[in-house]
Amino acid sequence: MADPTFSIGRLAQASGCKVPTIRYYEQVGLMPPPARTAGNQRVYTRHHAERLTFIRHARDLGFPLDDIRDLLGLTETPTASCAEADRIARRNLESVRHRIQRLKLLEAELERMTEHCECGTVDRCRVIEILSDHDKCLADDHPPAP
């Protein structure tokens, strides 16, 4: 009859979030303030668990909290167009692709550094050398704007 309820610790276990993180999400308005026991401890419902799973999952996918806030807003009016959700997801996909591209450049550069290091003294170190001389670097562009 009555839905099961959870303490913050159980909710943390169920969701994979840490306890302080859940309180943080409440503080910044991502999670609604739950009911409290007589002794002031938080009591969560299945609704909270679902919402937190959504948040956790979106975080795992790299969505910033502001985007998650927007997505959560959308889920509350299910008849709204999902074009906005699509736009948010595409934006994050773009950002992920940018980061991959950039990191691949760095990977190549770091490989070059470590492969040619013969581990003598610092004054002949390939790592130091490449870091010191900008011209010897391949990946010298700047990271994309957020």
Place this chain on the structure above:
Amino acid sequence: MADPTFSIGRLAQASGCKVPTIRYYEQVGLMPPPARTAGNQRVYTRHHAERLTFIRHARDLGFPLDDIRDLLGLTETPTASCAEADRIARRNLESVRHRIQRLKLLEAELERMTEHCECGTVDRCRVIEILSDHDKCLADDHPPAP
């Protein structure tokens, strides 16, 4: 005879760092405090420019400031073994590779989301659906520890 000197603005231009970033690096001990004019403005030398280029370059390659501090320390004793520099570079290479792996999972998941979105209403949105249901997600592992 006298080496050329730079104002903080020129050093910023030359290095690609922003002015407040240079001051920040001084504050956290990465850049040595430069001489000052009679009017208290910073006066930089070629040494500073080289050091800042090193820092900037290492930052571009994803080295954390603490690692950069260590590397700068090494450059000051050129007869030291470069094994430590090599170790730092390899550690960062590892970290970059981890991040690439992780981001590729996210990319696949986000592609799956956006490709199947038919942009109707939110209650049938593929993006929202996947975010809501953990079982529908491929990339549900947790990011690697720093």
Place this chain on the structure above:
DNA sequence: CTTGAAGCTATAGCGACTAGAGAATTTAGG
């Protein structure tokens, strides 16, 4: 009833900057 785990609030810290206020200094042009 006791004990230990789990919960509470509040504050501060992380990394690596960035932004803003308000005052002082420098530089270029007239």
Place this chain on the structure above:
DNA sequence: CCTAAATTCTCTAGTCGCTATAGCTTCAAG
């Protein structure tokens, strides 16, 4: 030489997404 504009100065606070700590209260098991 003087003024106006650009640059620089210090200081504080804010960003993001938590995490850690301190010092307390409440809850659940035995």
